[in-house]
Amino acid sequence: STDPIFLGIESSCDDTAAAVVRGDGTIFSSVVEGQTALHAAFGGVVPEIAARAHAERLDGCAEQALREAGLTLADLDGIAVTAGPGLIGGVLSGVMLAKGLAAATGLPLVGVNHLAGHALTPRLTDGLDYPYLMLLISGGHCQFLIVRGAESFVRLGGSIDDAPGEAFDKTAKLLGLPQPGGPAVSREAERGDPARFALPRPLLDRPGCDMSFSGLKTALLRERDRLVAAQGGLFQQDRADLCAAFEMAVADVLEEKTRRALALYMAEGADRPALAVAGGVAANTRIRARLTAVAAKAGAAFVAPPIALCTDNAAMIAFAGIERFRAGGRDGMDLVARPRWPL
Ligand code: KG4
Numbered sequence: 001s002t003d004p005i006f007l008g009i010e011s012s013c014d015d016t017a018a019a020v021v022r023g024d025g026t027i028f029s030s031v032v033e034g035q036t037a038l039h040a041a042f043g044g045v046v047p048e049i050a051a052r053a054h055a056e057r058l059d060g061c062a063e064q065a066l067r068e069a070g071l072t073l074a075d076l077d078g079i080a081v082t083a084g085p086g087l088i089g090g091v092l093s094g095v096m097l098a099k100g101l102a103a104a105t106g107l108p109l110v111g112v113n114h115l116a117g118h119a120l121t122p123r124l125t126d127g128l129d130y131p132y133l134m135l136l137i138s139g140g141h142c143q144f145l146i147v148r149g150a151e152s153f154v155r156l157g158g159s160i161d162d163a164p165g166e167a168f169d170k171t172a173k174l175l176g177l178p179q180p181g182g183p184a185v186s187r188e189a190e191r192g193d194p195a196r197f198a199l200p201r202p203l204l205d206r207p208g209c210d211m212s213f214s215g216l217k218t219a220l221l222r223e224r225d226r227l228v229a230a231q232g233g234l235f236q237q238d239r240a241d242l243c244a245a246f247e248m249a250v251a252d253v254l255e256e257k258t259r260r261a262l263a264l265y266m267a268e269g270a271d272r273p274a275l276a277v278a279g280g281v282a283a284n285t286r287i288r289a290r291l292t293a294v295a296a297k298a299g300a301a302f303v304a305p306p307i308a309l310c311t312d313n314a315a316m317i318a319f320a321g322i323e324r325f326r327a328g329g330r331d332g333m334d335l336v337a338r339p340r341w342p343l
């Protein structure tokens with residue numbers, strides 16, 4: 001194959017990851033070391049702890065990715081690394097490792113925007129053609145993008161406050177459920193009655209594709225406190241009903257805003273229109289079902305990469321690096337780590 005083979009490096013949040021990927025979509029290896037246990041006692045990602053863990057584990061991850069791929073640095077055509085946005089300590093560790101490897105081997109160095117990594121994943125997994133609509137819903141991100149090319153993204157809207165995963169995590173915390181909150185809240189919601197509590201549907205009454213999820217959490221807190229005041233605590237059914245109401249509200253908002261984003265995207269007349277999702281919240285079965293239905297109704301294909309590639313990983317970074325590289329993009333030793341970097 002003449003497709004380039006890249007090592008990808010990702011360390012922008014709480015996953016230390018390295019992967020070896022070929023331009024035809026072959027994933028030779030994808031190593032992801034989570035840090036959930038390190039941060040568990042703090043109820044969120046602690047930047048200092050994350051930075052130290054990345055610094056300690058990153059080269060080991062890269063070695064393991066090469067070993068699992070059965071390749072050496074000499075087999076590679078380039079090094080791709082997340083250069084932002086994210087927690088700066090972690091991003092710096094990744095960028096420094098990538099520069100070191102590129103300097104030692106003479107391989108091209110390609111800095112990748114973490115969001116572009118997520119946004120290009122459906123090309124890696126499903127070979128989607130441009131342009132497609134991407135809904136990125138994770139713990140830190142929430143936006144609609146029309147993906148027109150490896151470096152061409154049109155943002156249609158996004159959350160003006162919390163990302164939906166963050167809202168799931170905070171909801172779990174409010175109700176005494178474990179982190180990460182998404183799976184825990186979703187599990188509870190299965191036994192709950194979504195109609196018992198009337199939670200708001202923020203920004204649904206306003207035009208456009210912007211969303212808001214922080215008000216939901218406040219409304220939920222109010223219901224919880226009312227129950228605690230009235231009955232001295234929360235019963236298991238209360239918890240399930242609150243989770244069901246919360247999940248339903250998030251799903252309603254995402255469904256309606258996706259319908260609007262799809263309408264804008266479809267108006268551009270793509271040959272084979274598609275809605276793709278990425279981010280940890282895309283693992284949610286009820287939200288997935290809603291999005292599948294909206295896409296079908298609009299006449300667009302629905303594409304959801306495997307969960308392991310929806311959440312943070314380095315295969316998406318390697319692949320986005322290859323896409324940038326093919327488009328002529330590359331960086332020098334002056335590549336900077338950026339805490340903020342809009343697409
Ligand atoms: O993409 P991701 O692994 O990390 C980043 O935020 O970059 O997403 C993690 C987020 C967490 O907030 C987690 O609670 C949420 O995705 N999540 C879910 C589910 N599984 C994970 N949210 C709702 N339902 C789920 N089943």
Ligand code: ZN
Pocket residue numbers: 114118138311312
């Ligand atoms: Zn991410």
